[in-house]
Amino acid sequence: MKNYVIIPTYKEADNLKELLPLLTKYSIIVVDDNSLDGTEKICRKYKNVKLIVRKNKRGLASAVIDGILSIKGNDAKIVVMDADFQHDPEKLPEFFSKLNKYDFIYGNRINLTMTLYRKVMSKTAAFLARTMIPQLNKIDDPMSGFFGFRLSSVHIKGIRPIGYKIMLEIAVNLKDNAKISKVNYRFGDRKFGKSKIHFKTLLEFVLQVLRLNNYRLLLFSLVGLSGIVVNEGIAFLLHPYLPLYAVFILAAETSIITNFLLNHNFTFKKRARLIKALPRYNLVALTGLVINVSIALYLSLFIEYLLADFIGILIAFVFNYILSERFAWSFNKASAR
Numbered sequence: 001m002k003n004y005v006i007i008p009t010y011k012e013a014d015n016l017k018e019l020l021p022l023l024t025k026y027s028i029i030v031v032d033d034n035s036l037d038g039t040e041k042i043c044r045k046y047k048n049v050k051l052i053v054r055k056n057k058r059g060l061a062s063a064v065i066d067g068i069l070s071i072k073g074n075d076a077k078i079v080v081m082d083a084d085f086q087h088d089p090e091k092l093p094e095f096f097s098k099l100n101k102y103d104f105i106y107g108n109r110i111n112l113t114m115t116l117y118r119k120v121m122s123k124t125a126a127f128l129a130r131t132m133i134p135q136l137n138k139i140d141d142p143m144s145g146f147f148g149f150r151l152s153s154v155h156i157k158g159i160r161p162i163g164y165k166i167m168l169e170i171a172v173n174l175k176d177n178a179k180i181s182k183v184n185y186r187f188g189d190r191k192f193g194k195s196k197i198h199f200k201t202l203l204e205f206v207l208q209v210l211r212l213n214n215y216r217l218l219l220f221s222l223v224g225l226s227g228i229v230v231n232e233g234i235a236f237l238l239h240p241y242l243p244l245y246a247v248f249i250l251a252a253e254t255s256i257i258t259n260f261l262l263n264h265n266f267t268f269k270k271r272a273r274l275i276k277a278l279p280r281y282n283l284v285a286l287t288g289l290v291i292n293v294s295i296a297l298y299l300s301l302f303i304e305y306l307l308a309d310f311i312g313i314l315i316a317f318v319f320n321y322i323l324s325e326r327f328a329w330s331f332n333k334a335s336a337r
């Protein structure tokens with residue numbers, strides 16, 4: 001099985017000059033977006049380097065995909081790495097040796113020196129990414145860009161080359177029962193040049209996560225809104241006949257059931273059995289209600305009651321969504337495909 005290293009580049013000539021001499025053992029595929037900075041000349045010096053120059057395309061993820069598609073046959077081990085030395089080339093042997101036993105290896109950054117605030121933000125982002133994209137559950141560092149895989153273990157056709165977190169796409173499109181492991185590495189500083197990441201990249205990332213989430217978060221929100229209509233409608237219908245507390249309880253429970261049915265059929269597409277998901281969702285929704293009311297009551301001591309209620313609703317919504325993904329319709333890969 002041949003070992004390939006795919007390196008997407010944009011204006012990295014200075015880095016490539018120092019990186020390529022270290023990688024003579026591997027088949028290198030440099031996918032460059034017409035940098036015109038001498039990249040071509042440097043790559044031509046090495047027999048083991050294949051250069052793909054893309055004249056009309058820009059983008060890290062699509063560059064990696066074009067590199068993958070240029071490999072003939074299915075029998076390859078591939079590691080994707082950046083050109084700027086943030087990904088330690090000395091770790092390549094460990095990646096390739098682990099790929100003898102595993103299908104997918106992610107680089108796990110072990111030296112993220114961050115303030116506590118940034119650490120909390122980064123852990124929260126990783127937790128939310130794993131909640132929204134449950135296929136990432138076994139990956140501690142889903143934002144890493146240093147990773148490797150066996151070509152035969154990935155559904156290449158399912159991959160959409162949008163966005164720049166290409167590892168997420170590969171991880172989501174692994175075949176069933178793919179074996180996953182990691183290589184720890186120290187995330188370095190860029191040696192030469194500047195990062196190519198812009199504000200637009202962040203926006204693309206949000207869209208990428210929503211798509212890999214199959215837009216469940218959006219559907220879940222719409223269903224939640226529909227629940228308000230159901231709740232008010234039932235309250236309106238029952239109001240003449242029952243005491244107010246009974247009206248509110250029946251209205252709330254009816255909307256929980258209609259929300260459940262919509263989410264079960266459309267948002268989560270029967271990802272779990274009804275008999276398991278229904279009681280669990282009921283429990284989640286009722287707990288969410290308690291959270292909503294407690295927060296609203298507490299905050300209303302300090303701020304306008306409508307704003308207090310709104311914040312309570314938002315926090316309960318996040319709670320409901322996370323527990324729906326992770327508990328009520330908890331993901332089981334075998335049943336999801």
Ligand SMILES: Nc1nc2c(ncn2[C@@H]2O[C@H](COP(=O)(O)OP(=O)(O)O)[C@@H](O)[C@H]2O)c(=O)[nH]1
Pocket residue numbers: 007008009010011012031032033058059060063081082083084086190194195196197
């Ligand atoms: N082909 C190609 N490579 C890119 C593009 N943007 C970034 N890269 C490469 O992807 C790697 C990571 O990019 P970098 O700007 O260092 O991202 P950061 O480490 O997240 O700041 C580097 O090797 C870049 O040259 C692009 O639009 N096209």
Ligand SMILES: [Mg+2]
Pocket residue numbers: 082084086190195
């Ligand atoms: Mg970089």
